[in-house]
Amino acid sequence: MATPLNHAAIEELLGAYALDAVDDDERDAVERHLAECPRCRAEVTEHREVAALLANAGLPAPDGLWDRLAGVLDAPPPQLALAPVTPPRRRRRAVVGWAAAAVAAAVVAVLGVTAITQGRRLDHALQALRQNGLLRAALAASTSTGARHAELASPDGRVLASAVLLRDGTGFLVRDDLTPLPADRTYQLWGIIGGDKISLGLLGRHPGVVAFRAAGDVAGFAVTAERAGGAVAPTGTPVIAGAVRSA
Amino acid sequence: MDLRDLREASDAALVVAIGRWRQEALAEAYRRHAGAVFALSRRLLRDAALAEEVVQEVFLRLWHAPDRFDPERGSLRSYLLAQTHGRTVDLLRSETSRRQREERDARATAEAGYDLEHEVLDLSVAEHVRHAVAQLTSDERRAIELAYFGGHTYREVAALLDQPEGTVKSRIRAGLRRMRTTLADVGIAGAPWPLR
Numbered sequence: 080m081a082t083p084l085n086h087a088a089i090e091e092l093l094g095a096y097a098l099d100a101v102d103d104d105e106r107d108a109v110e111r112h113l114a115e116c117p118r119c120r121a122e123v124t125e126h127r128e129v130a131a132l133l134a135n136a137g138l139p140a141p142d143g144l145w146d147r148l149a150g151v152l153d154a155p156p157p158q159l160a161l162a163p164v165t166p167p168r169r170r171r172r173a174v175v176g177w178a179a180a181a182v183a184a185a186v187v188a189v190l191g192v193t194a195i196t197q198g199r200r201l202d203h204a205l206q207a208l209r210q211n212g213l214l215r216a217a218l219a220a221s222t223s224t225g226a227r228h229a230e231l232a233s234p235d236g237r238v239l240a241s242a243v244l245l246r247d248g249t250g251f252l253v254r255d256d257l258t259p260l261p262a263d264r265t266y267q268l269w270g271i272i273g274g275d276k277i278s279l280g281l282l283g284r285h286p287g288v289v290a291f292r293a294a295g296d297v298a299g300f301a302v303t304a305e306r307a308g309g310a311v312a313p314t315g316t317p318v319i320a321g322a323v324r325s326a
Numbered sequence: 327m328d329l330r331d332l333r334e335a336s337d338a339a340l341v342v343a344i345g346r347w348r349q350e351a352l353a354e355a356y357r358r359h360a361g362a363v364f365a366l367s368r369r370l371l372r373d374a375a376l377a378e379e380v381v382q383e384v385f386l387r388l389w390h391a392p393d394r395f396d397p398e399r400g401s402l403r404s405y406l407l408a409q410t411h412g413r414t415v416d417l418l419r420s421e422t423s424r425r426q427r428e429e430r431d432a433r434a435t436a437e438a439g440y441d442l443e444h445e446v447l448d449l450s451v452a453e454h455v456r457h458a459v460a461q462l463t464s465d466e467r468r469a470i471e472l473a474y475f476g477g478h479t480y481r482e483v484a485a486l487l488d489q490p491e492g493t494v495k496s497r498i499r500a501g502l503r504r505m506r507t508t509l510a511d512v513g514i515a516g517a518p519w520p521l522r
């Protein structure tokens with residue numbers, strides 16, 4: 080949307096939004112607003128409760144579907160005694176953004192949260208399912224031999240995207256929950272290669288699944304928000320970042 | 327938690343158990359809600375096989391990211407159905423289904439006016455929901471039906487009904503809100519949000 084909608088305009092959209100009946104730009108605008116407005120979030124929740132009552136058809140689920148579903152669930156991971164990860168202190172975040180993101184990712188990797196994040200990776204993929212053929216490729220890649228993975232987390236520790244990197248340098252990034260950007264901004268993907276931040280490409284303002292190529296030994300990934308044309312070097316702290324785990 | 331406990335557990339407790347990788351907790355959530363998920367998706371897609379895929383996606387997502395569900399913000403049923411509707415509408419709007427969609431539009435228009443009455447089958451609340459639907463104006467009802475069960479955007483609904491977009495947008499919100507008030511009066515839904 081060229082001009083941000085004012086509060087009244089957003090409110091008018093909430094009913095249609097709750098029924099998934101707005102177009103993409105409007106959905107983005109509403110979601111940006113909802114991130115900051117508990118009142119509108121509450122209204123959407125209530126609209127959805129009403130919609131759920133309308134949909135309340137008490138039919139049994141199809142025979143055999145549970146068995147198929149159970150067949151693809153991950154086996155439960157071994158019990159891990161996870162030490163709590165202390166998030167980087169808020170007031171220092173701006174200063175240490177890049178370092179903190181890398182450290183947080185490293186801590187996660189060291190603690191071996193792999194089993195848990197493995198499930199999340201599948202979830203990220205599912206969320207974008209059928210968005211385009213890329214997703215199938217990404218799914219195939221994520222299980223192929225030698226594939227390496229990274230979970231990209233925000234400074235407050237939420238995993239918002241995952242990446243898979245194949246041995247030939249082909250990679251896929253599957254975003255989960257990145258807030259859509261205004262029209263004049265884009266997300267940009269960076270590879271941490273030999274200590275440098277190398278641009279791997281522009282992701283657009285509302286990325287789904289993207290493919291990229293990386294040459295060299297990628298230690299980690301980061302995503303920044305940049306002006307629409309992109310930047311030659313990151314201009315701010317990463318929105319999300321994460322270390323590549325060894326295969 | 328043994329199986330009998332699970333049967334009696336609240337939805338919120340089930341989700342906590344799912345977060346601990348208790349597959350039997352997911353099975354119980356599935357037992358409670360998969361029918362509604364399937365019915366809603368099939369209602370929009372008119373395709374049982376595709377709807378089954380949506381069911382799998384929705385429950386896989388619950389399995390892998392149970393923390394997305396916030397019990398403070400609505401019921402598990404409502405959360406799952408919102409996910410279902412979103413995924414289903416994505417499918418409907420995808421490029422590959424464009425043609426089927428065009429064919430479907432004609433049917434959706436022809437059938438508007440019947441869906442809400444026939445969709446509600448849970449007898450314990452059906453009467454109240456029917457009553458709430460009956461409080462809607464026919465324009466509000468058609469707009470909500472075409473948006474929710476037809477999978478149309480409000481702009482498409484406006485085109486289908488040959489009404490102004492802004493009017494349709496307002497009718498959807500006003501209609502949902504009126505139903506909420508009616509249902510809250512009989513204790514089916516919580517109190518509506520305060521007037522502004």
Ligand SMILES: [Zn+2]
Pocket residue numbers: 086089112116118119120
């Ligand atoms: Zn608001």
